[in-house]
Amino acid sequence: MDVIGVSFLDPLDDYELVHRIGSGTYGDVFKARNIKTSEMSAIKIVKLDPGDDITSIQQEITMMKECKHKNIVAYFGSYHRNTKLWICMEYCGGGSLQDIYQGKSDPVIVNAFRCTFGLHYLHETGKMHRDIKVPYQSMNALRH
Numbered sequence: 699m700d701v702i703g704v705s706f707l708d709p710l711d712d713y714e715l716v717h718r719i720g721s722g723t724y725g726d727v728f729k730a731r732n733i734k735t736s737e738m739s740a741i742k743i744v745k746l747d748p749g750d751d752i753t754s755i756q757q758e759i760t761m762m763k764e765c766k767h768k769n770i771v772a773y774f775g776s777y778h779r780n781t782k783l784w785i786c787m788e789y790c791g792g793g794s795l796q797d798i799y800q801g802k803s804d805p806v807i808v809n810a811f812r813c814t815f816g817l818h819y820l821h822e823t824g825k826m827h828r829d830i831k832v833p834y835q836s837m838n839a840l841r842h
């Protein structure tokens with residue numbers, strides 16, 4: 699079973715695991731530090747057993763690799779070592795977009811996010827605002 703486009707080197711030569719962030723469908727996700735650059739990373743570690751269907755995980759890797767944009771989580775690379783697949787990506791410490799959407803985050807973040815809905819409205823109505831400000835008050839659920 700070969701996952702395409704992964705390294706067979708030891709990921710622990712490049713990354714130091716800091717702590718476990720959580721777990722998802724495929725395995726645990728760890729916060730990690732790049733040993734050379736000190737850059738923080740999130741690493742998904744997936745246990746692969748012989749005969750496992752790797753189609754979905756391969757799709758996830760391919761999708762991450764293809765998406766290169768400053769506002770999309772960056773893909774750093776993957777390793778297949780022993781029976782584990784390590785998928786390394788940019789660490790996003792701000793919580794999930796769903797938390798922000800539901801107003802469960804820092805008021806500045808929630809309100810900055812709310813502003814993007816305002817921008818959408820302005821663009822739809824053909825208007826441009828050149829001095830958007832972020833309010834710092836209510837934590838009501840977002841209106842959109």
Ligand SMILES: Nc1ncnc2c1ncn2[C@@H]1O[C@H](COP(=O)(O)OP(=O)(O)OP(=O)(O)O)[C@@H](O)[C@H]1O
Pocket residue numbers: 719720721722723724725726727740742771787788789790791794
């Ligand atoms: N790049 C990241 N930076 C910070 N935390 C992350 C990152 N990717 C995942 N996490 C966190 O790790 C945990 C597991 O994420 P994972 O993507 O494996 O599963 P999920 O999104 O919770 O569910 P599913 O596997 O069904 O998509 C979640 O708490 C998630 O917020």
